[in-house]
Amino acid sequence: MTTRPAALSRENLSDAISQLAAGGALIVVFIYLSLASDRFLTGDNLFNVGQQTAVTAIIAIGMTLVIITAGIDLSVGAVAALSGVVGVKLMIELGLPPNLAIVVGVLAGALAGLVNGLLVTLAGLAPFIATLGMMSVARGLTLIVTGAAAVFGAPADFRLLGQGEIGPVPIPVIALVVVAIVGHLVLTRTRLGRYSYAIGSNPEAARLSGIPVKRYLTAVYVIAGALAGFGGMMAASRVNSGQPNFGIGLELDVIAAAVIGGASLFGGRGTVVGTLIGGFLIALIRNGSVLLNVNTFYQSVIIGVIIWLAVIFDQYRRRRLGGAGE
Amino acid sequence: MKARSIVWRPLAVAALLSLAVAGCGEVKDSGGGGGGGAEKQSGPLRLAVVPKAVGFDFWNQVKTGAECAASKQKDVEVRWDGVTAETDVTGQVNLLQNFITQGVDGLVYAATDAKVLSDVSKQALQQDIPVVNIDSGTDPQPKEIPVFATDNVASAEKVAGLLSDKLGKAGGDIAFIPFQRGTTTNEQRAEGFKRGLKEHPELKLVAEQASQSDYDKALQVTEDILTANPNLKGIFAANEPGVLGAAEAVRQAKKSGKITIVGWDASPDEVKGVRDGVIDALIVQNPFRMGFDGVNAITKQLREGTKPASGDTGVTIVTKSNLDDPEVKAVLKPSCDDPPS
Numbered sequence: 058m059t060t061r062p063a064a065l066s067r068e069n070l071s072d073a074i075s076q077l078a079a080g081g082a083l084i085v086v087f088i089y090l091s092l093a094s095d096r097f098l099t100g101d102n103l104f105n106v107g108q109q110t111a112v113t114a115i116i117a118i119g120m121t122l123v124i125i126t127a128g129i130d131l132s133v134g135a136v137a138a139l140s141g142v143v144g145v146k147l148m149i150e151l152g153l154p155p156n157l158a159i160v161v162g163v164l165a166g167a168l169a170g171l172v173n174g175l176l177v178t179l180a181g182l183a184p185f186i187a188t189l190g191m192m193s194v195a196r197g198l199t200l201i202v203t204g205a206a207a208v209f210g211a212p213a214d215f216r217l218l219g220q221g222e223i224g225p226v227p228i229p230v231i232a233l234v235v236v237a238i239v240g241h242l243v244l245t246r247t248r249l250g251r252y253s254y255a256i257g258s259n260p261e262a263a264r265l266s267g268i269p270v271k272r273y274l275t276a277v278y279v280i281a282g283a284l285a286g287f288g289g290m291m292a293a294s295r296v297n298s299g300q301p302n303f304g305i306g307l308e309l310d311v312i313a314a315a316v317i318g319g320a321s322l323f324g325g326r327g328t329v330v331g332t333l334i335g336g337f338l339i340a341l342i343r344n345g346s347v348l349l350n351v352n353t354f355y356q357s358v359i360i361g362v363i364i365w366l367a368v369i370f371d372q373y374r375r376r377r378l379g380g381a382g383e
Numbered sequence: 384m385k386a387r388s389i390v391w392r393p394l395a396v397a398a399l400l401s402l403a404v405a406g407c408g409e410v411k412d413s414g415g416g417g418g419g420g421a422e423k424q425s426g427p428l429r430l431a432v433v434p435k436a437v438g439f440d441f442w443n444q445v446k447t448g449a450e451c452a453a454s455k456q457k458d459v460e461v462r463w464d465g466v467t468a469e470t471d472v473t474g475q476v477n478l479l480q481n482f483i484t485q486g487v488d489g490l491v492y493a494a495t496d497a498k499v500l501s502d503v504s505k506q507a508l509q510q511d512i513p514v515v516n517i518d519s520g521t522d523p524q525p526k527e528i529p530v531f532a533t534d535n536v537a538s539a540e541k542v543a544g545l546l547s548d549k550l551g552k553a554g555g556d557i558a559f560i561p562f563q564r565g566t567t568t569n570e571q572r573a574e575g576f577k578r579g580l581k582e583h584p585e586l587k588l589v590a591e592q593a594s595q596s597d598y599d600k601a602l603q604v605t606e607d608i609l610t611a612n613p614n615l616k617g618i619f620a621a622n623e624p625g626v627l628g629a630a631e632a633v634r635q636a637k638k639s640g641k642i643t644i645v646g647w648d649a650s651p652d653e654v655k656g657v658r659d660g661v662i663d664a665l666i667v668q669n670p671f672r673m674g675f676d677g678v679n680a681i682t683k684q685l686r687e688g689t690k691p692a693s694g695d696t697g698v699t700i701v702t703k704s705n706l707d708d709p710e711v712k713a714v715l716k717p718s719c720d721d722p723p724s
Contacts, residue, residue, distance in 0.1 A: 205465075302467055344607055347604050347611065
């Protein structure tokens, strides 16, 4: 037990360095865009960026939790789409009030997450496989529910979640801040957070030390699913309709945000702050590319290169810091 | 009587089938490989109709048209299936190959990628399965395969004129939201639009960002385009998700009516946008006709052995003033009782 604070502080240091690097990149891109486009550094644009990042970043916070346990959730994009169309359909067909529909959307996502979690813990499937299956199942259900056609006609007050503002601040940005704070507290202050790191670092040791691994692991997937459901409702609200094709490829942006922010796919490492930085870095590159009228294809190349750099840096850092102590 | 017909019907079908199979064999032996159509089929027909993607109003109208044509023919069954994203070219290749392997009688499809899908068309022809393209053909287009589609280049050329009518001599900055770079339809619309712009030097193209055929993405790029170009006067979005995203961004920026939007296609929300005055004009294709003509052509080819010719399915320009005209309504809400011409 006496070595633990030291180990923790070394990890904290390592996380800090990783965030510093990603944060540095974020600042460089920010300064560059401020100089290159006179429209970039305006309140409207920055709020726009915040709004555009919110869905991805909220889902990425759930993904961070999963990645910390050495898992992955490939189903988040499809689950978000499913929640979106289910929520919108309920409002139109059963006259459900928007707030309730949002709750149902979140629960639908949580249910998908529960299935993921049980497949991983009880059926013993690798997370990659369990969630790959869910990605396909959820997308299929989305198409079945909608008959493969977009669902239009949601009530006007559903727009609030994705398009509303409190003062000058868009509601999606506020929601992101709230989710981020709660996520950060969960990771740093609660048993769920501590156990997640423990499970990701060494599941066998976690089990032997008496952590109910299966229960906590399932909870992690439920949270990721619920956040995907919430993100899906927010995206649906942005376009005030249920789009069956929403979120194709979204899981990649979400995983990229977490990884750029220092989450390790080997587990045991990742922070909410890092993931936010990663999410905003991706969003800034997208936003900047449009402001500067750069061909969309370059965005993909730039983001891919950043992912490489982040992981190379991460491994280099792990070898130096990790090898020294143990 | 009854018992006998139960026994005899399968036998008769089997006999017909064996004849048909023998027929195929003969065609192949004589080195024809003419891509079907040589022998006539009078039995039931199973046709695969494959859109670029499922999930958009446009393709659902193609489906309605295809099913309408099938319902008016005897014993024609339409099997409708598609990938979920127009960008999923390999997915569509696999789907079509599965239909070919299953041995459908005919293939009616819209190519997600002109070059890649031309091989699949050839493959079908080699197996004596006739093919008809709708909406988007292939490159090269085998001479045996007709295309029922919009003349995209000519139709997109009109867009610059529509923008210019609205913006007048002063013109101004305009943006272009294509959907998927590299797809034939997209490039044709871009080509037509830019050709039209040359005749209107007062219109200055200041931004061009693809929507990837994704409503949310279209919304985001348009938001950013509006930020970058505060003096923007007009937008041309080249398909349904792009138009919806652009209109939503303009609406959210509280610039409805201040920015002229010319769009393409006519999903219910796009039509509503025209009615509300957010969208000024829509170039409306006739997807019902594509499905309808495609299925009719391939059925005729299979049944009568005729060689079908390609057809232009035409466009209608829909604005607030003609929205309720009967001809426009027939195109916007096609029904099988009164198919649009």
